[in-house]
Amino acid sequence: MNRIILLLLARRIALALLSLLAVSVVVFAITAVLPGDAAQEQLGQEATPEALAALRAQMGLDVPAPQRYVRWLGGLVRGNLGVSSATQLPVTELIGSRLPNSLLLAAVTALFSVPIALSLGIAAAVWRGSWFDRAASTAAVAVVSVPEFLVATLGVLIFAVQLRWLPALSYVSDVDSLGQLLQAFAMPGLTLCCVIVAQMMRMSRAAVIDQLEAPYIEMVRLKGASPLRTVLAHALPNAVGPIANAVALSLSYLLGGVIIVETIFNYPGIAKLMVDGVSQRDMPLVQACAMLFCTAYLILVTAADVCGIVANPRLRHR
Amino acid sequence: MASILTSASFARSMRSAWRIRLAHFGASGWVGLAIVAFWALAAMFGPALLSRSGAAGGGAVFAPISAAHWLGTDYLGRDILARVIEGARYTVGVAFLATLLASGVGTVLALLAAASNRWIDGGLSRTLDTLTAIPSKMFALIMVAGFGSSIPMLVMTAAIIYMPGAYRFARALAVNVNALDYVTVARTRGEGKLYVMLREILPNIAGPMLADLGLRFVYIVLLLAALSFLGLGVQPPAADWGSLVRENIGALADAGASVIVPSAAIASLTIAVNLVIDNLPGGVARERGVR
Numbered sequence: 001m002n003r004i005i006l007l008l009l010a011r012r013i014a015l016a017l018l019s020l021l022a023v024s025v026v027v028f029a030i031t032a033v034l035p036g037d038a039a040q041e042q043l044g045q046e047a048t049p050e051a052l053a054a055l056r057a058q059m060g061l062d063v064p065a066p067q068r069y070v071r072w073l074g075g076l077v078r079g080n081l082g083v084s085s086a087t088q089l090p091v092t093e094l095i096g097s098r099l100p101n102s103l104l105l106a107a108v109t110a111l112f113s114v115p116i117a118l119s120l121g122i123a124a125a126v127w128r129g130s131w132f133d134r135a136a137s138t139a140a141v142a143v144v145s146v147p148e149f150l151v152a153t154l155g156v157l158i159f160a161v162q163l164r165w166l167p168a169l170s171y172v173s174d175v176d177s178l179g180q181l182l183q184a185f186a187m188p189g190l191t192l193c194c195v196i197v198a199q200m201m202r203m204s205r206a207a208v209i210d211q212l213e214a215p216y217i218e219m220v221r222l223k224g225a226s227p228l229r230t231v232l233a234h235a236l237p238n239a240v241g242p243i244a245n246a247v248a249l250s251l252s253y254l255l256g257g258v259i260i261v262e263t264i265f266n267y268p269g270i271a272k273l274m275v276d277g278v279s280q281r282d283m284p285l286v287q288a289c290a291m292l293f294c295t296a297y298l299i300l301v302t303a304a305d306v307c308g309i310v311a312n313p314r315l316r317h318r
Numbered sequence: 319m320a321s322i323l324t325s326a327s328f329a330r331s332m333r334s335a336w337r338i339r340l341a342h343f344g345a346s347g348w349v350g351l352a353i354v355a356f357w358a359l360a361a362m363f364g365p366a367l368l369s370r371s372g373a374a375g376g377g378a379v380f381a382p383i384s385a386a387h388w389l390g391t392d393y394l395g396r397d398i399l400a401r402v403i404e405g406a407r408y409t410v411g412v413a414f415l416a417t418l419l420a421s422g423v424g425t426v427l428a429l430l431a432a433a434s435n436r437w438i439d440g441g442l443s444r445t446l447d448t449l450t451a452i453p454s455k456m457f458a459l460i461m462v463a464g465f466g467s468s469i470p471m472l473v474m475t476a477a478i479i480y481m482p483g484a485y486r487f488a489r490a491l492a493v494n495v496n497a498l499d500y501v502t503v504a505r506t507r508g509e510g511k512l513y514v515m516l517r518e519i520l521p522n523i524a525g526p527m528l529a530d531l532g533l534r535f536v537y538i539v540l541l542l543a544a545l546s547f548l549g550l551g552v553q554p555p556a557a558d559w560g561s562l563v564r565e566n567i568g569a570l571a572d573a574g575a576s577v578i579v580p581s582a583a584i585a586s587l588t589i590a591v592n593l594v595i596d597n598l599p600g601g602v603a604r605e606r607g608v609r
Contacts, residue, residue: 022448030464145592146585147540149547149563153581256455263548264567275548278463286463293456301451 008309016302023294024073031283031290032072033065076291082284086277091288095270102262102269106254108189113196114247120197121204121246126231128209136201143198148260152191160187188265195257196250203246210242211235241311248304252297347597353590357583361410364403398576401562402583408558409584412469413542416476417535423477424484425527429515431485432492443489446482454479454541462550472551476538487530491523532595536588543584559584 063071075082081091124133143151211217212235220234262272274289276282427446431439452460461475495501501518509518545551546560557565562580569576 019448019451023451026448026452027460030460141592142589145536145540145588147543147547147560147588149544149560150581150585153563153567153577252453255453259455259459260544260547274459275550278459278550281463283463286460290452290456290460294452297453297456298451 005309009306012302012305012309016298020295020298023298024076024291025069027287027290027294028069028072031287032068072287076288081288084277084282084285086280086282086285091284094273094285095288095292098268098270098273101267102258102271105185105188105192105262105267105269106258108185109192109196109254110251112189113193113200116193117197117200117250118204118243118247121201121243122208122231122236124201125205125208125212126227128212133205137205140198140202143194144202148191148195148257149264151194152187152261152264155187155191155194159190188261188267191261191265192254192257196253199253200246200250203250204243207242207246208235208239211239214238241308244307244311245304248300248307252300252304255293255297255300344597346593350590350593350597353586354594357406357410357587357590360403361406364406398562398579401557402559402580405558405562405580406583408469408552408556409539409543409560410587412473412552412558413476413535413538416473416480416538416542417531419473419477420480420538421484421527421531421534424481425488425520425523427481428485428488428492429519431489432496432519433511433515439489442485446485449478449482450486454537455544458541458545459550462545467545467550467553469552469556472542472545476541479541480534480538484527484530484534488523488527491526492519495519495522529595529598532591532598536591539584539588 072082079092081095083089084091084094087094120136124136127133208231212231217230217235220230225234258269259271259275261267262269263275266272270289270292274286274293277285277289427442431442449457457479458475461471461478465471465475496519501514504514504518542551542558543560543563546558547564549561549564552558552561554561554565559580563577563584566576566580
């Protein structure tokens with residue numbers, strides 16, 4: 001670690017914080033300012049001006065938008081996310097009860113997909129152009145270019161309907177043994193794994209190929225190193241940065257995939273909570289979930305960049 | 319260089335360039351093109367050719383494939399073939415409009431940024447980068463929560479979400495072209511900003527932008543299908559392919575055609591567009607990881 005790396009990291013993190021602030025402005029504008037008067041919508045066209053004014057004051061709509069934004073942001077920072085307008089429960093409570101489920105699903109998925117994707121990606125890069133590479137790459141493109149719910153329905157069709165190995169729906173509430181845990185996570189996890197593995201494999205394959213085409217690898221081959229040594233001792237150490245970058249970026253696809261997967265399998269996670277919030281137009285809930293997801297996304301994207309900076313040997317020895 | 323070529327030999331070299339490009343367009347590209355053309359025609363003329371409307375119910379629920387119902391019936395006894403062909407209007411039409419809007423606005427803003435001073439360029443780029451800091455599905459959910467999901471709103475939502483990506487791609491291309499000598503010559507000649515944007519830069523970034531347009535179309539189709547699948551996209555009684563999958567998910571346990579056919583339709587469209595892009599000359603827009 002030297003000063004240049006620290007400076008770059010500090011700049012990158014400051015930039016992420018700035019983006020998060022900008023994102024909060026966008027989220028607040030779309031959900032609370034642009035759609036118009038929430039009080040008017042709730043009371044309908046026939047509302048008397050007095051009732052309208054009273055409700056506006058009650059909802060805090062009588063203050064100008066910038067002031068409302070600052071108040072909302074202040075609450076967000078202090079962990080006060082407001083009260084859900086559909087259930088009248090504090091949003092913090094709703095999210096708190098669902099968040100562990102989602103984190104568990106994400107952790108299980110990452111645990112399985114990262115090693116699988118990396119070994120597939122590196123193998124495909126090393127044996128580039130072979131039947132293995134072509135099969136793996138074609139499968140990955142196929143998975144990436146169809147909707148997640150298609151992967152999920154195919155999974156249900158094969159494993160739950162035809163083979164009857166797994167239940168089609170998952171119920172996380174009653175998990176006592178490891179076997180039950182595996183059963184509950186099998187279908188949602190499998191679907192997410194498919195999508196993530198495809199993404200990550202493509203990106204790590206590209207990263208390793210990038211290294212294998214560099215002149216120094218040709219030098220290594222010319223001096224007579226074995227193919228295994230060429231890849232493990234020479235190419236991989238240099239590809240660590242790009243690969244870590246690929247892993248972090250692919251994991252950010254989890255955030256999109258999880259929305260579909262939790263809905264189709266009726267999994268009691270935070271994405272399902274948000275989708276329900278959107279269909280009931282429960283704004284405080286939607287805002288909180290959106291900020292949570294965007295924060296997670298920005299952390300992953302920033303982590304990807306940080307990996308790239310830290311693993312760059314040219315910056316280390318300056 | 320162009321001054322050395324006479325106009326006739328120039329035309330000949332242009333023609334042979336096109337022949338080389340078409341030779342690169344392999345069999346898989348033609349298959350993809352055929353599938354895309356099929357769905358485009360189905361969306362435009364299909365509903366007029368159908369003997370029964372997709373809204374007509376009354377048959378047996380989840381009936382299997384038969385002579386009367388070529389692809390079976392759905393959960394209300396409606397003909398699946400008719401529903402899928404009417405759904406093509408929404409899936410293909412909405413996504414196409416949104417793609418045109420996203421790429422069009424993105425390209426125009428990118429040209430403006432490339433041909434303008436540093437302040438306009440920086441301001442535009444920073445503003446649009448902010449929008450890319452929100453994951454696309456999340457953005458769509460927020461937009462639907464705020465503005466609902468009427469068809470014009472869905473077009474706008476998809477266009478806003480995918481416009482920054484188009485802008486960033488077009489700007490990267492346009493900045494490179496902008497640095498070339500002939501653009502400097504045009505400026506020195508006293509041409510205005512609009513002329514430089516439209517006559518000097520635009521023709522030279524049009525090819526890659528078309529490939530990008532195709533890829534963006536795929537992403538928008540996937541996004542809209544996902545939204546409809548969640549019940550937040552096209553609202554009943556209208557239905558795109560995503561809503562058809564959602565409506566008929568009950569047939570999944572029996573592997574019914576009513577849920578498989580619309581899924582297969584989405585997959586065929588997106589994979590076909592991918593095949594066409596893969597066969598475009600230059601392999602542009604691949605492996606870029608557009609959002």
